[in-house]
Amino acid sequence: xxxxxxxLAALRTRRPWAAxxxxxxxxTAAACSAGGQQIGQNQAGGSAKSITVxxxxxxxxKSVLAEFTKQTGIKVQWVEIGYDDLQTKISSAASSNxxxxxxxxxxxxxxxxYAKTGWFLPMNQWFSPASLKSDVPQLGTxxxxxKLIGMPFDASFMVTTVNTKDFKAAGAAVPTTLxxxxxxxxxxxxxxxxxxxxxHLAAAEGLSTCWYQMTAAFGGQVLNEQDVPxxxxxxxxxxxxxxxxxxxxxSGLVAKGNIxxxxxxxxxxxxxxxxxxxxxxxxxxxxxxxYDVPSSSSVVSQVRYVPTPGAHGAGPNVANPDGIGIPKTxxxxxxxxxxxxxxTSAQNQAMWSGLNGPADVIGGFPLPMRLSGLDLLAKSGKVxxxxxxxxxxxxxxxxxxxxGAPSWYAQFSNAxxxxxxxAAAGQExxxxxxxxxxxxxxxxxxxx
Amino acid sequence: xxxxxxxxSRRPARRGRLLPWLLIAPLVAFIAxxxxxxxxxxxxxxxxxxxxxxxxxxxxxxxxxxxxxANSAVTTSWVNTVVYMVVGxxxxxxxxxxxxxxxxxxxxxxxIVLALVILPWALPAVDEAVIWNWxxxxxxxxxxxxxxxxxxxxxxxxxxxLDRWLTVxxxxxxxVWQMTPLSILIILAALQSISSDLYEAAEVDxxxxxxxFRAVTLPLIRPAIAVAAVQSxxxxxxxxxxxxxxxxxxxxxxxxxxxTYLTTFQNLDFGGGYALSLTVTVATVLLSAAxxxxxxxxxxxx
Numbered sequence: 001x002x003x004x005x006x007x008l009a010a011l012r013t014r015r016p017w018a019a020x021x022x023x024x025x026x027x028t029a030a031a032c033s034a035g036g037q038q039i040g041q042n043q044a045g046g047s048a049k050s051i052t053v054x055x056x057x058x059x060x061x062k063s064v065l066a067e068f069t070k071q072t073g074i075k076v077q078w079v080e081i082g083y084d085d086l087q088t089k090i091s092s093a094a095s096s097n098x099x100x101x102x103x104x105x106x107x108x109x110x111x112x113x114y115a116k117t118g119w120f121l122p123m124n125q126w127f128s129p130a131s132l133k134s135d136v137p138q139l140g141t142x143x144x145x146x147k148l149i150g151m152p153f154d155a156s157f158m159v160t161t162v163n164t165k166d167f168k169a170a171g172a173a174v175p176t177t178l179x180x181x182x183x184x185x186x187x188x189x190x191x192x193x194x195x196x197x198x199x200h201l202a203a204a205e206g207l208s209t210c211w212y213q214m215t216a217a218f219g220g221q222v223l224n225e226q227d228v229p230x231x232x233x234x235x236x237x238x239x240x241x242x243x244x245x246x247x248x249x250x251s252g253l254v255a256k257g258n259i260x261x262x263x264x265x266x267x268x269x270x271x272x273x274x275x276x277x278x279x280x281x282x283x284x285x286x287x288x289x290x291y292d293v294p295s296s297s298s299v300v301s302q303v304r305y306v307p308t309p310g311a312h313g314a315g316p317n318v319a320n321p322d323g324i325g326i327p328k329t330x331x332x333x334x335x336x337x338x339x340x341x342x343x344t345s346a347q348n349q350a351m352w353s354g355l356n357g358p359a360d361v362i363g364g365f366p367l368p369m370r371l372s373g374l375d376l377l378a379k380s381g382k383v384x385x386x387x388x389x390x391x392x393x394x395x396x397x398x399x400x401x402x403x404g405a406p407s408w409y410a411q412f413s414n415a416x417x418x419x420x421x422x423a424a425a426g427q428e429x430x431x432x433x434x435x436x437x438x439x440x441x442x443x444x445x446x447x448x
Numbered sequence: 449x450x451x452x453x454x455x456x457s458r459r460p461a462r463r464g465r466l467l468p469w470l471l472i473a474p475l476v477a478f479i480a481x482x483x484x485x486x487x488x489x490x491x492x493x494x495x496x497x498x499x500x501x502x503x504x505x506x507x508x509x510x511x512x513x514x515x516x517x518a519n520s521a522v523t524t525s526w527v528n529t530v531v532y533m534v535v536g537x538x539x540x541x542x543x544x545x546x547x548x549x550x551x552x553x554x555x556x557x558x559x560i561v562l563a564l565v566i567l568p569w570a571l572p573a574v575d576e577a578v579i580w581n582w583x584x585x586x587x588x589x590x591x592x593x594x595x596x597x598x599x600x601x602x603x604x605x606x607x608x609x610l611d612r613w614l615t616v617x618x619x620x621x622x623x624v625w626q627m628t629p630l631s632i633l634i635i636l637a638a639l640q641s642i643s644s645d646l647y648e649a650a651e652v653d654x655x656x657x658x659x660x661f662r663a664v665t666l667p668l669i670r671p672a673i674a675v676a677a678v679q680s681x682x683x684x685x686x687x688x689x690x691x692x693x694x695x696x697x698x699x700x701x702x703x704x705x706x707x708t709y710l711t712t713f714q715n716l717d718f719g720g721g722y723a724l725s726l727t728v729t730v731a732t733v734l735l736s737a738a739x740x741x742x743x744x745x746x747x748x749x750x
Binding site for chain 2: 087088091092094095113116117119202203204255256257259260262275407408410411414417418421422425426427447
């Protein structure tokens with residue numbers, strides 16, 4: 001008994017130590033095994049390369065990605081992240097010099113910012129802008145001082161869509177000018193459609209882009225080549241555009257709920273459910289991907305793209321394409337570049353839009369960024385009005401900032417959508433909104 | 449012999465003293481890395497100009513703070529956040545007490561009711577904001593539909609985004625809806641620990657239900673009320689999800705956390721973001737301390 005007691009006491013005192021040691025050992029083992037597993041996986045993969053692609057679009061079909069892996073030996077891990085979250089991830093990871101992806105989104109509005117911060121590798125060593133320009137009309141949006149910051153991967157641009165059946169029923173001609181549009185919308189109202197027009201008015205990026213589109217329709221631009229505001233005078237296109245948008249809302253042409261509708265899909269649903277007859281800041285590709293889908297639309301074969309109604313005739317279409325680039329922290333830039341080449345080839349671009357049928361489509365993908373890809377679609381006859389879209393893209397699409405989006409674009413856009421939203425909500429006048437936006441632009445320009 | 453015994457008894461005692469520190473060491477290291485270090489780093493960086501758009505990082509004194517208080521969007525966010533906090537803490541605490549007192553009594557399906565009450569707290573804030581956004585929707589929302597069918601409104605109304613205070617109140621309703629269940633649970637736990645002898649004694653003394661609540665219940669659940677109020681304060685002072693989903697980036701209903709997000713990640717003004725985070729942290733700590741000092745007093749022996 002006397003012998004046993006000390007043993008038990010020793011065990012009692014040792015037990016916590018043993019437990020602590022065991023816990024530390026387990027933690028160490030877990031950490032080592034996690035690291036070991038990673039190394040093991042790489043070893044198992046032999047010479048196979050693996051890249052991570054972070055995008056806000058759904059992944060291409062696995063079978064198609066598998067085909068790319070078979071061709072090149074590069075395995076692609078596609079991570080889908082919401083647009084806003086992805087922008088936060090890009091800025092937080094890049095500013096802390098942390099790896100997060102080998103290829104990711106380069107939005108047109110971020111090009112100036114990325115050129116200044118150097119967060120993306122210039123792609124000129126893999127792509128030749130000179131040889132691509134004739135086939136990729138929006139390539140210039142992604143170039144700054146000769147450096148290609150990103151490669152466009154879709155041809156997103158703003159279009160006007162109208163429900164031709166509604167217009168015909170109301171005895172309204174499809175308009176070619178904004179005055180004609182207003183008259184036609186009033187006829188639609190008289191014919192029973194309470195709020196026939198859809199435009200963005202919520203405090204979100206869509207409102208800023210819509211203003212650039214409306215300013216272009218009035219025949220001008222928001223900033224000149226030196227980034228000086230061009231909208232302060234009441235007769236300027238930018239000023240007129242804000243006044244027109246606010247008036248359209250206050251006069252009842254636009255649904256009151258648009259003031260809080262931040263989601264683009266919310267607006268297209270209005271058109272798809274035949275609540276509105278015209279949408280001024282719609283996106284190319286919406287007819288095929290939304291309005292002509294019988295399961296979710298009651299306006300199949302009724303909605304068409306029309307030339308943008310302008311102040312004195314057809315106006316331009318503002319282009320806001322999405323691009324894909326290689327972050328400076330990428331682990332395998334060469335493989336990422338190879339993937340981007342494959343991803344943006346004419347054949348694949350057409351395939352993402354439905355060339356081979358719905359199985360290979362990327363959900364929500366607007367249009368190929370290559371004219372040759374769009375041509376493939378037009379010839380296939382599988383996308384509604386593909387030929388018209390090709391004409392709009394070739395002849396009417398223009399960048400909202402021909403000199404490129406300024407590096408302070410995000411703050412400028414915030415001032416734009418905040419103030420136009422406030423003007424529409426009746427919190428401030430059009431003049432106040434214009435003054436606030438112009439002041440903010442001037443301050444941002446002065447601070448560089 | 450005596451010496452041997454002395455040495456033999458000291459070693460385990462020293463080990464015993466060291467052991468707790470060793471056991472909490474991983475936790476301390478974890479907190480130091482994830483909480484202490486970021487706090488110190490944020491405090492230091494708040495006095496520097498940190499922006500990838502304007503390198504290099506350089507000392508800025510109180511420049512970041514001056515810029516923040518000169519920014520009307522930030523001042524609007526401050527006022528909104530104070531409203532979110534005051535209304536949120538007051539309403540969720542009062543509802544928490546009322547809910548806890550109601551649920552203390554045994555009744556049929558109490559378990560189901562408790563589970564349902566917990567649901568808003570258990571749901572992700574973003575999901576809740578999306579659900580309430582639909583309810584407030586001017587075209588399809590149930591709020592308009594119900595008010596219209598009751599003939600309380602003539603036509604369909606827009607609730608969010610037009611009027612500042614209406615927007616703030618409607619967002620706050622969603623927040624209170626989410627915060628209250630936890631307050632109920634915290635206070636309910638305290639209520640259930642009160643001995644029934646005290647109520648019986650109060651009854652013998654001829655105390656009314658209200659008197660019994662004031663003299664017995666309230667003093668004994670005061671610590672729980674303090675905990676509930678502080679958790680509501682922290683949640684409401686740091687409100688982000690509901691504001692972001694229901695108000696977007698509009699200044700009308702903007703909160704300090706949304707403004708911090710915009711300053712940091714939209715404007716890439718990390719120095720400004722650090723400064724704003726620091727002021728929010730200091731304000732939260734001071735307010736929490738004030739709430740605890742106000743409510744959390746030692747229960748008076750009855």
